[in-house]
Amino acid sequence: MxxxxxxxxxxxxxxxxxxxxxxxxxxxxxxxxxxxxxxxxxxxxxxxxxxxxxxxxxxxxxxxxxxxxxxxxxxxxxxxxxxxxxxxxxxxxxxxxxxxxxxxxxxxxxxxxxxxxxxxxxxxxxxxxxxxxxxxxxxxxxxxxxxxxxxxxxxxxxxxxxxxxxxxxxxxxxxxxxxxxxxxxxxxxxxxxxxxxxxxxxxxxxxxxxxxxxxxxxxxxxxxxxxxxxxxxxxxxxxxxxxATKDGFDHFMLKEIFEQPKAIKETLLRRLDEDNNLNLDGLEDLLDSDLKRFNKCYVVACGTAFHAGLVGKNILEKAFNFPVILDIASEFRYADNFLDENTLLIIISQSGETADTLAALREAKRKGAKVLSITNVVGSSIARESDNVFYTFAGPEIAVASTKAYTTQLVSIYMIALKIGRILNNISKSEYDEIIENLKLIPDKIQLMLKDTQIYKSIAKKLKDKSNCFYLGRGLDYYTAMESALKLKEISYVYTESFAAGELKHGPIALIEDGTIVFVIATQRKLYEKVISNIKEVKARGAKVFEITQFDDSNCVCDVKILIPKTIEILMPIISVIASQLIAYYASLAKGNDVDKPRNLAKSVTVE
The missing domain is CATH 3.60.20.10 (Aminohydrolase, N-terminal nucleophile (Ntn) domain)
Incomplete structure (x- = not known):
């Protein structure tokens, strides 16, 4: 390639x-x-x-x-x-x-x-x-x-x-x-x-x-x-x-971070009428069919798209009222999966050309599964070969590190799950309305974050001479931590690992030493006290902790608190990841790296 x-x-x-x-x-x-x-x-x-x-x-x-x-x-x-x-x-x-x-x-x-x-x-x-x-x-x-x-x-x-x-x-x-x-x-x-x-x-x-x-x-x-x-x-x-030009921005990645309010609005409002009804073009035959026939749902993707699937797993399970299985495309295609005509396979790919994901799609179709794809590129191979396709209206994404494609993938999964959940009566009208109303507010909340990026620049400077750091989270925040770690490692070349915060004692805490930088994402109230305990654990071993949260608690135990706008907790991954994207961007800049074209990486992975 x-x-x-x-x-x-x-x-x-x-x-x-x-x-x-x-x-x-x-x-x-x-x-x-x-x-x-x-x-x-x-x-x-x-x-x-x-x-x-x-x-x-x-x-x-x-x-x-x-x-x-x-x-x-x-x-x-x-x-x-x-x-x-x-x-x-x-x-x-x-x-x-x-x-x-x-x-x-x-x-x-x-x-x-x-x-x-x-x-x-x-x-x-x-x-x-x-x-x-x-x-x-x-x-x-x-x-x-x-x-x-x-x-x-x-x-x-x-x-x-x-x-x-x-x-x-x-x-x-x-x-x-x-x-x-x-x-x-x-x-x-x-x-x-x-x-x-x-x-x-x-x-x-x-x-x-x-x-x-x-x-x-x-x-x-x-x-x-x-x-x-x-x-x-x-x-x-x-x-x-x-x-697909920079429009005055220094890099495509920065432009694409700043385009997220518009991209999310486009992806959402094109499908939403004035009464908050979702009209999902391209999915009519899927939604009009007997959705109750599905007894299995797989979500298959690679890299950032896989992280989007992880975040969407919870609401998809609520929509179907049965477990949803996530798998990395390169692993899925070689596993003994139970695919048949009662299986829905959801494929996520920004480019629509990811080789392993495309191979997984073809294997699933061969076994009779129904394939729904979420992609950003009209007419791509995955779009053409899927039974149904849901386009994210993110516009061209040029930087290798995905930003706006990821957040529009999240919004797309929420919309698909909400629609299916209402049809199957597994999501109530009040739940639906609450999520839709808060989704509509997300673009303005992100816009607010983008007005002042000074805190992210100052944090990035602290990473300039670091060779490793960590992201921690629980629940949905763990999946955001995974995406955040990927962003930082792929463009700053700082070795960054993500861990479920509750797993610290099972090995990862051995890596913490004096001066280790740890980012903690904490946006879920029911898990917040547990996360505070994890912060104390790494602080006791000399870590410098940066907390990304919407909770403005006075008893902060972290070194730096990054306050982000509030929304309902199920939607917090869309907002919290913006902070991580900005940290990764400015860290790469501080190290003098090629932000848009990081070494050894390709935007579209067309070989297996």
Whole structure:
């Protein structure tokens, strides 16, 4: 992985591909490269580091050069260390084919061994170079047929962009990894993410799993997984690349933190009428069906989305009146799960392309389960393959560390649970009204928090020279502690662990020493006295404690109390996490890190 861009048309492919790669920088990468036709030959320029390095190489070697066809790639290393030679695109041994690739070829070692026996040599450690040499081996003079044969030979996940020497044609194909196609009057575009090509077109085709698209003679043909010609719907995207700019903020992450009041309001009010009735577009057939047939509900996700599921577990259990099972997607798909037609699987994914989550979805559907997805990206693979989809209206989230997607996922789960709970009579009208009325107030409460961020800046400075810290919580606050720890570790690189506060005595307290920073989230009144006891325990061992709470008690035993706005306790995770997001952001800033593109992380994890 991580990003693919391709172009064929009337304009300069080099400029378009480089611009597309720059728009994919937010996904994270360690190297980049481009391939294009030069009087029939394929020229490749690639290097480790930022895309600016690639632009400098191009300006020296190909200043004012024009090519109407090209493919480019940003790479996160999966096979082979980050290096110029391991960067994409990869040429075949005799320069006949160039390939860019997202995904993992599972049988590449076997294929490589077979190719080496035939005399093929390799320069890199990658699985992708195996594909370029395989294409050369299979070449029968027909570009399209050669790629068809390659598709049948490789095993694993992939999105490919492919060029052939002396052939002004571009082929792209996908299996598991996403690819979108853009259409304009001046040419055709292919990319792993819409944002790469939005500057040039908003008319998009989403390739289905197994599809191949062949661009030739100012037209294109799409083939399905069985190599049969098919038509795919052309969709017009309403949002533009301007939506994904910083708008004066120093970083996308800070902008996205500050966008949360608007994002939550959009997600909520688009579904709520003046009488507080929820109209959940996209879920009609699910809600109109016999909900009582469900006797199992799984919530499956990864990372931040998994934490959203943990927070939503309680209200979902209340809605269904039976236990709800949470699982990490990468574990779920290999477990012996009891899935059948009486199972509802709720999938949560910001990008809608998370590889493990998508695999879990497909396994569940294979066994007859009903799949409801919560995602932020319209037309994503998860959205298209789910039985029902509930979109969060967070807008494009560019920073790798998720913020507004998380809080809108929480709001979405609450809405879905409230609607189901009312239909099944497991949530009373008064409970429903109380939660809805308080949800409507959340955006203003977050806005209030964002007016003065000085306390978070001062706390972040205390983390500048720390190598580790901890988050504690009980009940819902424990799940917020998990998300808070993830935020801090992924962008500040401070090793941060979260613990259920009641588990301190069972091992974690051994890690507490003089000067250890401990964040405690305490927003649940019935657990508050227990949490105070935990604070005293770590204080007695020299910890410096920062308490995030809405309780303004005079007998504070912490070192610093971070007072946040009040709401009903079931909704406190939406508010308390804002404090943690700000702490993580300013801590990363204090350490001089790249906030939006933390090391080794990708925005959309499209490999398993």
């Amino acid at each position: 991580c990003g693919i861009v391709g172009y064929i048309g009337n304009d300069n492919a080099i400029d378009i591909v480089i611009n597309g790669l720059e728009n994919l920088e937010y996904r994270g990468y360690d190297s980049s490269g481009i391939a294009f036709l030069d009087e029939g030959n394929i020229d490749v320029v690639k290097c480790v580091g930022r895309i600016n390095n690639l632009k400098e190489k191009l300006s020296k070697e190909y200043k004012n050069f024009f090519s109407n066809i090209g493919i480019g790639h940003t790479r996160w290393a999966t096979h082979g260390v980050p290096s110029d030679v391991n960067s994409h695109p990869h040429l075949s041994m005799n320069g006949k084919f160039a390939v860019v690739h997202n995904g993992i070829i599972e049988n590449y070692l076997k294929l490589k061994e077979e190719l080496e026996k035939l005399g093929f040599t390799f320069k890199s450690e990658t699985d992708t170079e195996v594909v370029s040499n395989l294409l050369e081996k299979l070449d029968d003079g027909d570009f399209l047929n050669t790629v068809f044969k390659m598709k049948k030979t490789v095993e694993g996940s992939f999105a490919f962009g492919i060029l052939k020497k002396d052939t002004n044609e571009l082929i792209a194909t996908r299996k598991e990894s996403p690819l979108v196609v853009g259409i304009s009057d001046s040419g055709f575009y292919v990319a792993s993410d819409i944002i790469a090509i939005l500057k040039y077109t908003r008319d998009i085709i989403y390739l289905e799993n197994g599809d191949l698209i062949h661009f030739k003679d100012n037209s294109y043909t799409i083939y399905d997984k069985n190599d049969k010609i098919v038509n795919r719907e052309l969709k017009h995207i309403n949002w533009s690349v301007e939506t």
